[in-house]
Amino acid sequence: MNAQMILIVRALGRLCIDAISALGRLVLFALATLSHVFRPPFYLREFFTALLNVGYLSLPVVGLTALFTGAALALQIYSGGSRFNAPEVVPQIVAIGMVRELGPVLVGLMIAARVTSSIAAEMATMKVTEQIDALVTLSTAPMKYLVMPRVLAGLMAGPVLVAVADSIGIFGGFIVATQTLGFNPATYILNTMNFLTSADILSSMAKGMAFGFIATLMGCYYGLNSGRGAQGVGAATKASVQAAAVLILAANFLLTAVFFTA
């Protein structure tokens, strides 16, 4: 009995130590990445390629998810609001829901699916095929050449994507509200504009930045630490997307708490 207890405690202890050391490695990796932001050399071409992949090419999927989500949101708020005899709150709640929460979260999860996975798979394959070793022997630091451009692109593209998602989401709600729920277009727009504050928009952009950072960083981290062989690549990709999604949602909660519980 006693021996069993010790075994259990020991297993728990090991789990905690592993979790904390994993977190520690991640934080060190993040700090190392940030420390490269202002130190040359800068690889502009890699940066613009990353910007294209993370930002521009994510636009269709981000736009579509935001459009449908905004539209569904309008329908739900209308039917929910009707129960309290307040169906006219649709524009306000759609705006606040999209800008404060759904826009950033949708963007975060979409780039975790699209960008984190592709970065992780690409870098893990490079690791497995010795391309990372080759980079180092050619006097090029993978941290600078591979990680920095992608993370910087994530930091910059994140807020832009969120702005797009917010706008298109609101637009989706607008279409549904004016076409099927009988809202007046001019009033709808006016209500939306008047209701949103600069704090809402600021928080949205801040979340976009944080999520862009997390998504790209996780891809790089798991890719560069990939195990060997095809299995290693698969495991790294899976782990990176999981970690990115969970961290994005956790960060979203934290940021919401920081911005809106004053």
Added chain:
Amino acid sequence: MITFENIHKSFGSNHVLRGVNLTVERGESMVIVGGSGTGKSVLIKTVLGLIQPDKGRILVDGQDVTKVKRDAFLSRFGMLFQGGALFDSMPVWQNVAFRLQRGALKRPLAEAREIAIEKLRRVGLAPDVADRFPAELSGGMQKRVSLARAIAAEPEIIFFDEPTTGLDPIMSGVINELIREIVVEMGVTAMTITHDMTSVHTIADKVAMLHRGTIQWCGRQTDMAQSGDPYVEQFVNGRAEGPIETLR
């Protein structure tokens, strides 16, 4: 001159290198032989800092490799990786000219390209290969591109990790000749890993045999046949019976 002093390296419980001592003189062509998985690639990677040894020192021209300025140090080396390790995101010429396009050795674009095409010609590839992507090339061509990249910046020391593995005998012969020519012509110090005896005969001045984590035998290539060492004997003659255990 490269000196390995008592190098140890383990991966978990897998004790790969168990005290390697070896000296490679300047301008010498050293060939490392040994069975698969004996740690030949690991040994070479410790010189470049790609793998940190658990114990021991490596000196290049008397300087400890962990205490040198990395960029300047690495620019003295060229390496041909076992799998080629070409960057598949860029065309062949940019692979070859990689070092010439960035960092301390940066040249104008046109010049870098010209050098790349010249190096490709040196390894027997036509200029039209320059704009293809690595994935479009055959294994032998990839090896040659990799070779071109390794020599592009005129290194003093070159490592070749299994340059002929997976190639047909004729292509192997071509690559062996190429390496020999490059070594003689450029006067470089070379370390080549192989388990191909034809490579050994073409490339080597000296041969070292890695077995069970240590250097089992080291000597002139010409002395290899009369080494009197049962391990070398078995390897040279490719016999299944002998002191080297085989898994069957």
